[in-house]
Amino acid sequence: MQTSYRSSARILLPVRPWFIGCSLAVALLLNLLPTSLWTGLPDWLALLLVFWSVREPRRVGMGLAFLCGIAMDVADASLLGQHALAYVLAVYGGGSLSRRILWFPLGQQALHVFPLLLLVQLVQVAVRTVAGADFPGFGYFLGPLLATLLWPVLTFLLLLPQHQPADHDANRPL
Amino acid sequence: MENQPPPFFKRGPAPLALLSFYVALSVALLVVDARMQALEVVRQAVSLFTQPVQQLAHLPAQSIASAGDYFVSLAHLRGENARLQQARMEKATTLLRTQQLEAENDRLRKLLGVRERQQARGQVAQILYAARDPYTRRIVIDKGQQDQVVAGLPVIDDAGVVGQVTRVFPFVAEVTLITDKEQAVPVQIVRTGQRSVVFGLGNGQLELRYLPANADVQNGDVLVTSGLDGIFLPGFPVARVVHVERDTSYSFARIFCMPLAGVENFSEVMVLDQRPPVVLPAELAQETGRETKPLKASSARKKRLRRE
Numbered sequence: 001m002q003t004s005y006r007s008s009a010r011i012l013l014p015v016r017p018w019f020i021g022c023s024l025a026v027a028l029l030l031n032l033l034p035t036s037l038w039t040g041l042p043d044w045l046a047l048l049l050v051f052w053s054v055r056e057p058r059r060v061g062m063g064l065a066f067l068c069g070i071a072m073d074v075a076d077a078s079l080l081g082q083h084a085l086a087y088v089l090a091v092y093g094g095g096s097l098s099r100r101i102l103w104f105p106l107g108q109q110a111l112h113v114f115p116l117l118l119l120v121q122l123v124q125v126a127v128r129t130v131a132g133a134d135f136p137g138f139g140y141f142l143g144p145l146l147a148t149l150l151w152p153v154l155t156f157l158l159l160l161p162q163h164q165p166a167d168h169d170a171n172r173p174l
Numbered sequence: 175m176e177n178q179p180p181p182f183f184k185r186g187p188a189p190l191a192l193l194s195f196y197v198a199l200s201v202a203l204l205v206v207d208a209r210m211q212a213l214e215v216v217r218q219a220v221s222l223f224t225q226p227v228q229q230l231a232h233l234p235a236q237s238i239a240s241a242g243d244y245f246v247s248l249a250h251l252r253g254e255n256a257r258l259q260q261a262r263m264e265k266a267t268t269l270l271r272t273q274q275l276e277a278e279n280d281r282l283r284k285l286l287g288v289r290e291r292q293q294a295r296g297q298v299a300q301i302l303y304a305a306r307d308p309y310t311r312r313i314v315i316d317k318g319q320q321d322q323v324v325a326g327l328p329v330i331d332d333a334g335v336v337g338q339v340t341r342v343f344p345f346v347a348e349v350t351l352i353t354d355k356e357q358a359v360p361v362q363i364v365r366t367g368q369r370s371v372v373f374g375l376g377n378g379q380l381e382l383r384y385l386p387a388n389a390d391v392q393n394g395d396v397l398v399t400s401g402l403d404g405i406f407l408p409g410f411p412v413a414r415v416v417h418v419e420r421d422t423s424y425s426f427a428r429i430f431c432m433p434l435a436g437v438e439n440f441s442e443v444m445v446l447d448q449r450p451p452v453v454l455p456a457e458l459a460q461e462t463g464r465e466t467k468p469l470k471a472s473s474a475r476k477k478r479l480r481r482e
Contacts, residue, residue: 025227032224032231034303058185062196069200074220075228077305077312077341077348080213081203088196096189131208133309134355134376140308 012162019161020052020059024068032075040142045072046120047147049087050113051154053094054101065091078124079131086123090116110151117144214341221343232303294407296446297321299329302346311354311376313337317445318345326405328446334411334434335359335399336443349443352412352433353378361412362400366390369400372413372431380413382429387420391429404449411435 027044035041045068052060069084076083093116094101101112121141129135186192207213297317305312317323319342327339329349337357341348350357355376362369368390372380385391395415401408413431420427 029227029231032228032306034232034235035306039308062189062192066196066199070203070220071224074217075224076307077310077314078307079204080207080217081200085197085200085204088193088200092189092193127204128309131204132356136308 012159015056015059015162017059020056023158024048024052024064028068028071028075031072039137039139040146042143042147042150043117043120044147046087046090046117047150047154049091050094050116051151051158053091054098054109054113055159057095057098060091061095062088062091079127082124082127085127086120089123090120093119106152106155109155110148113151114144114148117147120144217341218343221346225343225345228303294446296330296444299347299443299445301441301443305348310356311351311374312340313349313351314346315349315443315445316346318343318347320345323347323445324448327448328406328410329443330410330446331435331441331443333436334413335406336435338405339445347445352435353380359406359412360400360403361397362408363391364396364398365392366395369402372397375430378433379416380431380433382415382431383426385427385429387422387425387427389427389429391415391418391427393418396434397431404451407446407449 024045027048030044049060049065049068053065065087066084069082069087070080072078072083072087073080094113097112097116101109104112118141121144125135125140187195203213299315299317302314302316305314313336315329323339323342325339325342329336329339335352337349337351337354339347340350351374352359352372353374353376355374357374359372360369361372361382368385370382370385372382375381382391382397393415397412397415399406399408399410399412411434413433415429416432417430418427419429
């Protein structure tokens with residue numbers, strides 16, 4: 001875990017791999033909720049993949065992103081490879097910018113993440129436009145904006161399991 | 175060989191190499207799926223894993239809906255019951271006469287030596303959800319390969335044509351609605367008997383294309399399936415004309431229609447069985463020297479179906 005100047009001032013415990021898997025599974029579940037009528041909901045799976053690729057670039061790589069993308073494509077009835085391509089590109093971006101992003105405080109981290117999430121939507125629009133679909137409207141790009149606003153909350157929640165001290169002291173509350 | 179770094183920091187292939195590999199793989203998948211439609215088996219295999227997750231995701235909504243049903247007021251149900259009774263009485267006269275008319279029609283057809291009309295048969299399916307893809311108009315129904323649903327079957331509801339099955343999974347099937355941008359239905363205008371093809375626009379409306387600017391089409395005209403495609407039985411209501419734009423600078427009129435079926439609503443639908451193949455007379459079959467499979471020969475066949 002990289003410690004940096006302000007973003008994670010405290011030294012964190014190492015992440016548990018099953019926690020990453022569970023959070024990704026929950027994100028997939030959230031993505032598949034019957035919310036197709038509301039445009040502008042964030043793509044949870046993309047957000048979680050970018051989060052873990054920034055936090056743990058060694059563990060969450062492009063292979064996992066590709067598999068998640070294929071699962072999304074099938075569940076979504078979209079072209080096979082559409083989500084996969086978008087997620088792979090976003091995770092590559094997140095992984096290669098990870099050391100830079102983690103140096104910033106949370107607000108500025110979110111600003112770095114926004115273009116990555118926008119890239120996910122742009123790639124999908126480009127793929128579908130080439131395949132002959134119509135432009136789905138600007139509400140489609142509201143999702144990354146919401147996801148960016150959620151970044152600080154998400155960071156706090158997902159890093160909670162790593163906040164406990166390694167050696168448990170009965171006389172200390174946390 | 176001797177100048178290689180020690181294997182302390184083994185991290186697999188370089189990120190850029192991995193990226194180009196996965197991007198190439200995705201693009202290959204995209205091209206194969208969009209152009210050749212050869213990946214249905216892969217889709218069905220992956221759906222075995224995603225389908226349970228999808229069902230899990232729909233549990234909350236379903237339980238909320240069923241809880242809502244439970245608390246529906248008695249007065250509401252009474253009102254609905256009364257309405258349905260009235261509707262049934264209103265329809266009874268027509269229905270009773272329909273039976274007699276059908277019998278008469280059968281007799282007359284036999285007298286004339288015309289082939290008997292095909293009866294529509296099918297199975298009722300529940301709409302599970304609308305597909306999440308914002309670019310297409312599709313719904314998912316709870317009948318799949320297990321129920322002998324195959325791609326290409328027409329789907330109707332109580333008011334008219336809903337769409338066509340385009341993708342079949344083991345337990346569910348995807349139905350492309352007639353309002354989808356890639357869906358076309360051969361239709362006939364009831365008032366004039368004019369045949370044409372109605373295309374989806376992707377925004378909940380349909381467009382009747384390639385009719386001349388002076389074509390005899392009015393607002394309120396009802397379109398029914400013409401049955402020329404060999405897929406839909408003739409006579410199912412499809413849409414009603416809502417707006418006709420006649421611009422003399424174009425050679426075709428722009429005719430907008432609204433679907434008659436509750437295409438965008440959630441309800442129950444009926445998946446019709448496949449139409450029996452039309453057999454060409456023997457002399458015609460020899461002339462063409464081809465198989466007389468109507469689905470292959472029909473010229474008005476859907477663009478979508480060509481993929482299956």
